[in-house]
Structure formats: structure tokens, C-alpha cells
Amino acid sequence: MSVWSQVVGQPEAVAELQAAAEHAAHVRFASEGPDEGRRRSGGMTHAWLFTGPPGSGRSVAARAFAAALQCPRGGCDACQVCRTVIAGTHADVHEVATEGLSLGVKEMRAVIERAARMPTTARWQVVLIEDADRMTEQASNAVLKAVEEPNERTVFLLCAPSEHPDDVSVTIRSRCRPLRLRTPQSSAIAAVLQERDGVDAETASWAASVCGGHIGRARRLARDENARQRREAVLAVPRSLRSAAEVFAAADDMMAAADAEVVALTGERDEAEREELAVSMGAGGTGKGVAQAQRAAKAAEKELEKQQKQRQTRTKRDSLDRALIDLAGYYRDVLVRGFGAEAAATHPDRAIEVENAARDGSRESALRRLEAVLACREALETNVKPQIAVEAMVTALRAG
Known part of the structure; x- marks a missing residue:
């Protein structure tokens, strides 16, 4: 077993990363001896860009690579170094992920500043940015400067869905070694x-x-039984749009399911964070300085509420996006079946329904419905109110 066993269905990428980690073990730094400035790095470089479709394991591969770089045995998955890197607690591996809609410059500058220091327990300082596509323009500029003038012991691992300029700026991409992951079988x-x-x-x-x-x-x-039930409800939408009333009912059901998922995923955590903040700020205290402490607590509470709202917004969008992906897959299967193409189905357990839909409707209507689902995804990305975007989509689905 090794850390690479966690990277599923990516043999080519694993081989490339293993080779780079092996070469990295022989890099010589200016401070290590008379061979000043000489490096035997082979396939190793200071900045990497991991790209691939959602679920392909970009951050998992990046984390495994970070463990292999720090581990004396190249990622054995058994030593303390590997365990702490995988757990996200290693002192010289700094992970950046956002639960909100974007990664701000303040957070990125703080991480870059820490990563510019000499490693404390390992040979490398590693910065792993899970959501590089969510960086604001200012945050991207901060990362670009760090990548352009890297510390010799710092490695940047950026993860993004693609190399498209909408996900990663051209200037950052040009300074990174790309590693492309594929959809696992x-x-x-x-x-x-x-x-x-x-x-x-x-x-x-x-x-x-x-x-x-x-x-x-x-x-x-x-x-998760709830996840299976949500999928069933979404895939029932195409069959439940017989009248205008059912159209709006379907939209309301989709929004209610997303709201329920937000509560399930964030409700207890939000409450725990509020209680923890209240305790840390001395809630219920008396005596000198209480008024000043209460003012500070109010400011901290507002900041926490802002962060929680951003997390709830992203959770809701992600929930709706999963539903839309399922719907898009359904209409894609109908379109494929309508053309009689030999292609793997997105929802093979819906083969009979897909067959009936392809027989009863035209290929043109299937395409229009697929485009309506994709248009709804784009609308949500541009901050259209979710209720309006979903209602417009189900109305188009009924119209065909």
C-alpha cells in the first residue's frame, strides 16, 4: 500500500507524479552544500496544475503527491509524515479550500507568506489550492507573483476543472506543469x-x-439513502410536467430539496460555530471591560454570519447543480437513444423510461430540453435567482 492507492483510475497520472517525486528526492538546494544552485530535478517543478472533470480526484492526487514529496520513502502511507499530510495537519503542507463562492486575496496572501519560509520538519513547503478556479482576480495576481518568483523550497499544487481561461488565468497556467486527470472507469x-x-x-x-x-x-x-431519494425525485421530473401547476410544483420541490440538503449539511455545524464563538468571546461575563468585549463579539458574530451565509449559498448551488447534472444526463440518454448511437448510458437503470421517451418524442425536443437544463446551470453561475432559473427550466422542459 502507498498514498497512490487513493488515486482511483489514473495510472498515467500516478506514474508521472511518482517519477517527479523520485526526482524531487535528489534536488540539491543552494543551502545544502558546495554544489550551489545545482539541481537534479528531472521531472520535478515548482508549480503544478491538476485538471480533470468533477469527481476525478484532483485534490486527492495533489494530496498524495504532497505526501510523496515529504515522505522519506516516497509516500509509504504508513509513516507519521504521510498520515499528517493526508489528514491535512502537516506543518509544511498548507491546504487552501473555500466553502464560499470565491477565494479572496487576504487568505491567499496569508498562505503564500507562510509558504515562503523555510520548511520546519520536511524538505519542502507545499501549497495545495483545491479551488484554484474560484480565486478572485486579486487572489490570482498574488498567486502569480509567488509562482513567478518562487522560493526554492516551495511547491504550488493548483487544482481546477480545466485549463480554460475561465478556470485558470493564462499567465498562471503558463508557469505550471499540467497534469490532466480523466474520468475514472x-x-x-x-x-x-x-x-x-x-x-x-x-x-x-x-x-x-x-x-x-x-x-x-x-x-x-x-x-446515503437520502442521496438516493433525491436522485429518484429529480429523475421523476420529466414524467411530472403534464400541467402548469405541476411545473411550478416541480420547481418548488427541487428548491425544497436543495434547502433541506443545506440544513442537513450545515445546520449543526453553524450552530456549533455560533456557540463556540460565544464561549470564546466570554458570553455571560460581567465586570470591567464587558462592554468592549461585547462590541468585539458583535463584530466577530457578523463576520461568522457572513461566512456561514456564503457556505450555505455554495451548498445550495452545489445541490441544485447535482440535480441539474442528473437531468442533463437523462435527456442526453434520450437523445443518444433517439439517434440509435452506441454509447454508455448516464442512467443505465432508467433504460426503459429513456426508451419510451425517445420513442414518444422527437430528437429535436430532447435536444431543446437538454439545452434548457444547461442554460439553467449557466444562469445559476451568473447569480440568477435560483427559483426563477429553475422555474424557467421546468417550463421549457414541459414545452419541449
Whole structure:
């Protein structure tokens, strides 16, 4: 076993990263001896860009690479170094992820400043940015400057869906070595669900076949009954749009399901954070200085509320996006079946429904419905009010 066993269905990428980690073990720094400035780095470089479709394991691969760089044995997955890197607690590996809609410059500058120092326990300072596509323009500029003038012991690992300028600026991309991940095969995902998560073979095979190549989604579908019920409700939408009343009812149901998921995923955490803040700010205290402490507590409470609202907004968008991806996959299957193409189905467990929809409707209507779903995703990305975007979509789905 090694840290690379966590990277599912990416043999080419793993081989490339392993080679780079092996070369990195022989890099000589200016401060280490008479061979000043000489490096035997081979495939190693100071900045990497991990790209791939959602669920392909970009951050998992980047984290495994960070462990391999720091581990004396190249990522054994058994030593303290590997365990702390994978757990996100290693002193010289700085992970940046956002639960909001964007990564701001203030957070990025703080991380870059820490990473510019000499490592404390390992050979490298590693900065892992999980959501590089969510960086604001100012944050991107801060990262660009750090990548252009890197400390010799600092490595940047950026993760983004693609190399498109909308995800990563051209200037940053040009200074990074690209590593492209692919959608894992369903057989590889099913094997992981069985071996790592203890899921029975039948459930693992089903979850892997309907997850769209998204490992995290497959795990949720295999283990979470609520996730399966939400998927069932979404895939029932095409059959429940017989009248205008049902159109708006379907939109309301989708929004209610997203709201329920937000409460389930963030409700307890939000409450715990508020209680923790109240305790840390001396809630209920008396005596000298209480008024000043209360003013500080109010400011901290407002900042916490802002962060929680951003997290709730992103959680709701992500929930709606998963639903829209399922819908898009359904109409894509209808279109494929309408053309009689030999292509793997997105929802193989809906084969009979898809067959009937393709027989009863035209290919043109299937395409228009698919485009309506994709247009709704784009509208949500541009901050259109979710209720309006979803209602417009289901209205177009009924019209065909």
C-alpha cells in the first residue's frame, strides 16, 4: 500500500507524479552544500496544475503527491509524515479550500507568506489550492507573483476543472506543469467502494454506473439513502410536467430539496460555530471591560454570519447543480437513444423510461430540453435567482 492507492483510475497520472517525486528526492538546494544552485530535478517543478472533470480526484492526487514529496520513502502511507499530510495537519503542507463562492486575496496572501519560509520538519513547503478556479482576480495576481518568483523550497499544487481561461488565468497556467486527470472507469470506482468502504458488490456496481464518474457521488449514493431519494425525485421530473401547476410544483420541490440538503449539511455545524464563538468571546461575563468585549463579539458574530451565509449559498448551488447534472444526463440518454448511437448510458437503470421517451418524442425536443437544463446551470453561475432559473427550466422542459 502507498498514498497512490487513493488515486482511483489514473495510472498515467500516478506514474508521472511518482517519477517527479523520485526526482524531487535528489534536488540539491543552494543551502545544502558546495554544489550551489545545482539541481537534479528531472521531472520535478515548482508549480503544478491538476485538471480533470468533477469527481476525478484532483485534490486527492495533489494530496498524495504532497505526501510523496515529504515522505522519506516516497509516500509509504504508513509513516507519521504521510498520515499528517493526508489528514491535512502537516506543518509544511498548507491546504487552501473555500466553502464560499470565491477565494479572496487576504487568505491567499496569508498562505503564500507562510509558504515562503523555510520548511520546519520536511524538505519542502507545499501549497495545495483545491479551488484554484474560484480565486478572485486579486487572489490570482498574488498567486502569480509567488509562482513567478518562487522560493526554492516551495511547491504550488493548483487544482481546477480545466485549463480554460475561465478556470485558470493564462499567465498562471503558463508557469505550471499540467497534469490532466480523466474520468475514472466505473469498474475502478466499484472496486474502491467495495474494498475501501465495505459496500456490497451489487450496490457498488450500481452506484458506480450512475455516478457519472464522480467518486464522491458514487460513495454518497451507495451509503446515503437520502442521496438516493433525491436522485429518484429529480429523475421523476420529466414524467411530472403534464400541467402548469405541476411545473411550478416541480420547481418548488427541487428548491425544497436543495434547502433541506443545506440544513442537513450545515445546520449543526453553524450552530456549533455560533456557540463556540460565544464561549470564546466570554458570553455571560460581567465586570470591567464587558462592554468592549461585547462590541468585539458583535463584530466577530457578523463576520461568522457572513461566512456561514456564503457556505450555505455554495451548498445550495452545489445541490441544485447535482440535480441539474442528473437531468442533463437523462435527456442526453434520450437523445443518444433517439439517434440509435452506441454509447454508455448516464442512467443505465432508467433504460426503459429513456426508451419510451425517445420513442414518444422527437430528437429535436430532447435536444431543446437538454439545452434548457444547461442554460439553467449557466444562469445559476451568473447569480440568477435560483427559483426563477429553475422555474424557467421546468417550463421549457414541459414545452419541449
